[in-house]
Amino acid sequence: MNIEGKVALVTGGASGLGLAACRSLIEKGAKVAIFDFDKANGEAVVQELEEGKALFVQVDVTDEQNVAQALETLYKHYGDLHIVVNCAGIGPPGKVINREGEPLPLDQFKKIVDVNLFGTFNVLSKAAARMAKQDTLNDDGGRGTIINVASVAAFDGQIGQPAYAASKAGIVGMTLPIAREFARQGIRVNTIAPGLFLTPLAESLGEDVINSLGGSVEYPKRLGNPKEFAQLVVHMAENDYLNGEVIRLDGAIRMAAK
Ligand SMILES: C[C@H](O)CC(=O)SCCNC(=O)CCNC(=O)[C@H](O)C(C)(C)COP(=O)(O)OP(=O)(O)OC[C@H]1O[C@@H](n2cnc3c(N)ncnc32)[C@H](O)[C@@H]1OP(=O)(O)O
Numbered sequence: 001m002n003i004e005g006k007v008a009l010v011t012g013g014a015s016g017l018g019l020a021a022c023r024s025l026i027e028k029g030a031k032v033a034i035f036d037f038d039k040a041n042g043e044a045v046v047q048e049l050e051e052g053k054a055l056f057v058q059v060d061v062t063d064e065q066n067v068a069q070a071l072e073t074l075y076k077h078y079g080d081l082h083i084v085v086n087c088a089g090i091g092p093p094g095k096v097i098n099r100e101g102e103p104l105p106l107d108q109f110k111k112i113v114d115v116n117l118f119g120t121f122n123v124l125s126k127a128a129a130r131m132a133k134q135d136t137l138n139d140d141g142g143r144g145t146i147i148n149v150a151s152v153a154a155f156d157g158q159i160g161q162p163a164y165a166a167s168k169a170g171i172v173g174m175t176l177p178i179a180r181e182f183a184r185q186g187i188r189v190n191t192i193a194p195g196l197f198l199t200p201l202a203e204s205l206g207e208d209v210i211n212s213l214g215g216s217v218e219y220p221k222r223l224g225n226p227k228e229f230a231q232l233v234v235h236m237a238e239n240d241y242l243n244g245e246v247i248r249l250d251g252a253i254r255m256a257a258k
């Protein structure tokens with residue numbers, strides 16, 4: 001897909017990886033709609049991006065009505081939607097049994113799965129239902145593309161990541177069946193599984209975790225730059241033959257147990 005002139009929806013676009021994706025998509029000629037919970041950051045970011053190229057809508061990705069209304073706002077503002085990037089996510093750690101011997105409260109587990117997995121499904125299902133009715137864009141019958149964000153924790157989650165790893169493994173697991181279903185509609189579905197990138201979410205893990213993980217990246221021996229994540233978002237949007245795939249973007253890190 002030629003990104004020039006297309007419309008992209010980026011959840012979690014007010015910060016970190018989502019914001020980097022917005023910047024790169026705009027550089028390639030797209031207009032973006034940022035769906036994010038964080039109003040202050042979202043509004044500030046839109047001021048900073050190219051005028052007329054970015055729209056902020058305050059959205060909780062876990063809320064069905066909220067997402068449906070936000071999509072209506074997007075369609076009124078821009079018309080058809082072609083690229084969806086599901087970046088909204090949270091990651092507070094918590095072991096199954098803590099130091100005091102108490103089990104992780106179920107609500108804490110549910111909250112992470114709710115935002116990361118159910119939120120991704122909520123946005124992609126509603127956006128794709130509309131995309132499926134749009135005109136085709138090329139000879140393959142392509143209409144659009146969906147890019148989800150999992151994590152290397154989907155494959156090698158550390159101690160303290162049961163909920164986060166489960167939520168991201170859910171995203172990995174639903175990628176192929178949804179890509180297969182959307183073949184008829186000409187909507188490609190792919191997932192990026194990032195290693196550790198320097199963003200506010202990563203910073204919240206604390207210095208010890210960051211240093212230990214940074215040291216276990218094979219090459220290049222450093223944390224990822226959000227721009228490198230955005231490069232893959234752009235490639236996934238542009239390459240019409242890439243479909244149903246999960247790509248690790250991680251400097252060959254394989255995370256240890258702790
Ligand atoms: C963000 C992107 O998507 C990419 C990523 O995924 S980046 C990876 C991010 N990784 C993380 O976030 C790691 C998450 N985990 C943690 O931060 C920590 O495990 C935690 C904060 C949840 C818990 O920390 P803490 O309470 O200090 O427990 P922890 O350090 O595991 O254990 C302390 C000691 O208790 C003991 N212990 C822990 N759990 C135990 C258990 N269930 N039974 C017996 N002993 C236990 C251990 O022996 C350990 O001793 P050690 O230091 O000698 O090994």
Ligand SMILES: NC(=O)c1ccc[n+]([C@@H]2O[C@H](COP(=O)([O-])OP(=O)(O)OC[C@H]3O[C@@H](n4cnc5c(N)ncnc54)[C@H](O)[C@@H]3O)[C@@H](O)[C@H]2O)c1
Pocket residue numbers: 011012013014015016017018035036037038041059060061062086087088089090091115116119149150151152193194195196197198199200201202
């Ligand atoms: N940074 C990393 O190292 C890393 C690694 C692997 C995967 N990821 C994943 O990448 C995605 C982006 O992470 P990041 O590091 O940019 O984090 P970040 O905290 O910088 O940005 C996440 C954004 O999502 C928004 N958000 C959170 N809950 C929301 C909700 N319910 N509704 C709408 N918006 C919501 C936040 O307001 C924030 O702006 C997440 O899904 C994360 O799990 C990050």
